[in-house]
Amino acid sequence: MPSTTARDSSIRGRSFSILETKIQRPGAAGRYDLRPSAKSSRDASKDRGVAESDFRSREQMQTMADPPRQSLPSTRRSLTHKFAIAGHEGYLTIGLFDDGNPGEVFIKMSKEGSTLSGLIQGFCRAFSLALQHGLSPADAVERFRGMRFEPMGPTSNPQIPEASSILDYVARYIDLHFVQTKG
Known part of the structure; x- marks a missing residue:
């Protein structure tokens, strides 16, 4: 197809508010394999800055990719704390490992069934799994401290006047x- 025809087709498509056009030769459809090949996945790992040669063994690479999960005992100690942020009441329950470190987090908000409650439950699941897979409480604090969204404002806890x-x-x-008391 001549370049002028391709350009005219593109201009005509834009006149109909079509943002993208694709010109394809007859019979060329279906010849392009969209599945990634083994070579492309190796190239992708190089793009991420990780190469297999950076690891001593395949076992080490697998362990880094999927660290073992440390499950909490069936019967465990926990800490439950009632809080309020800008009038939104909730309960924070932290399940503890035998060494006293947090291993799971549950938050129960007063407005059951709300979108906020559902999102908080999802966060708690992910947060608990991260702790069980080796995320330290100090790293967790660093990652989540200062996040900003509603509800925000004064709290019922004198040690944490605002959140x-x-x-x-x-x-x-x-x-x-858990962090300041250990350090």
Whole structure:
């Protein structure tokens, strides 16, 4: 197809508010394999800055990719804390490993069934799994402290007078009770 015809087709498509056009030769459809090949996945790992040669063994690479999960005992100690942020009440329950470190986090908000409650439950699952897979409480605090979204404002806890979100409050609470006391 001549370049002028291709350009005219593109201009005509834009006149109909079509943002993208694709010109393809007859019979060329279906010849392009969209599945990634083994070579392309190796290239992708190089793009991420990780090469197999960076690891001593395949076992080490697998362990780094999927660290072992440390499960909590069936019967465990926990800490339950009632809090309020800008009038939104909730309960924070932190399940503890035998060594006293947090291993799971549950938050129960007063407005059951709300979008906020569902999102917080999802966060708690992911946060708990991260702790069980080796994320230290100090790293967790660093990652979640300062997150900003509603509800935010004054809290019922005199040690944490203001929070910029529920996640910020949880991070500060863990910092006060598990990070600062150990360090």
